[in-house]
Amino acid sequence: MTDDASPELRASDADRERVAEVLRDAVAEGRLDMEEFEERLEAAYSARTYGELAPLTRDLPAAGAATPPPPVSFTKEPARSGSWAGRIVGGEGSSSGAVAIMSGFQRKGRWTVPKRFNCFAFWGGGEIDLREADFADREVEINCVAVMGGVQVVVPPGVEVVVRGIGIMGGFDHPRDDGPSEPGAPRVIIGGLAFWGGVGVERKVTRAEQKRLKEQRRQERLERRESRHELLRERREQRERRRGY
Template sequence: MTDDASPDLRASDTDRDRIAEVLRDALAEGRLDMEEFEERLEAAYKARTYGELAPLTRDLPTTGTVPPAPVSFVKAPAESGSWTGRIVGGGGSSAGGIAILSGFERKGHWTVPKRFSCFTFMGGGEIDLREADFADREVEINCVAIMGGVQVIVPPGVEVVVRGIGIMGGFEHPRDDGPPEPGAPRVIISGVAFWGGVGVERKVTRAERQRLKEQRRQEKLERGEARRELHQSRREERHELHRARREERERRRNRER
């Protein structure tokens, strides 16, 4: 915790261990006696906030012992140009799709044209843009759904504008994931839904979903290992404290003799 950090912020186990280390050094240097050390050590491990930790080392001539300010976990903006390789120009690999009492799909690696048109009548279509390239920085997907439906899947970071009209039907807007990423394409969803619907959903790719799953698993393992190390450290701390108490009692008995 720096001087301008709020004393009400929650302290971590690392913060408490750092203070305990300072107290041990102070005991070894004779700055604290055993009774003061035990009181402050117990208070350190019971502390919940930076404000409760700070007084424990305030009168000790040490530097860098107060916990650092918490790290910000606000997501950093995407690096500009990360979408450059997916804006390929030219024409698309598919100009449209038709589903009459049937269905169609556009998914995987394909190129979305500047205007993609689709028509469904008592059928359905799926347009997946997660692994797609784009012929232009702004593309339009025009959907006409009559007693049918179209599902559009877009990756995070893409700006989506829905301009379709629903007649006894509707156009679904995707959830808001914040501002679009720099350089990301703009996707306009237009058309008409009559007794049908057009849905728009944000999803990550299967590979990205698997990567995030593996990342969470690894973080869980690391947290478990950190907890085990912390418990071992505290057991050693208690053992050291008991040993120091025994030595202190022995010194007192020797002085009384």
């Protein structure tokens, strides 16, 4: 972590892995004993912020492994490649609005979000799920009016979210664990009015992505376990060679 990185910034999986790599090099070079290495490695993988990662490599030659993410740009970049390249489809959108009066509505699955989507909930509720949606433009606006009702907006990771709604005896929630947007991802502006009601915004991955991430974490645990075993073998071999001398 660099000295000018804000300690309260959230650390990513890549940041934690870079710190872990520095620790593995340090134990292989004899700078850390096995007990200290395991303590620091466990702390690295459980760290949430740069402030928690920084002390783990501060006294090692390669300290600074955790670097802050690039600043968020307010100018949307065109999609180059990847998952967002085919999801900005243009057109008018497959649904322009929704109404729930003492009832409910849902917009989820594969649908196209228009440039402006208007919804109204009175004594009712609605769900707007953007995880599998396409987008008519790189910037879309969702206008929510909730009167003694509620609307829940679900966005996938990587999408930039701007919340501009007004709450009167109600409120607009911002997504938790918000991070920088991905290149080419759309910007979603959520505005409107909540009167004795609420509009919530949360980030979730799809079930398929959850399954993929679970399998990825399992593989990473196996690799870390194998790496620890390999380090232990190397240390034993080093001790045996010293005894032989």
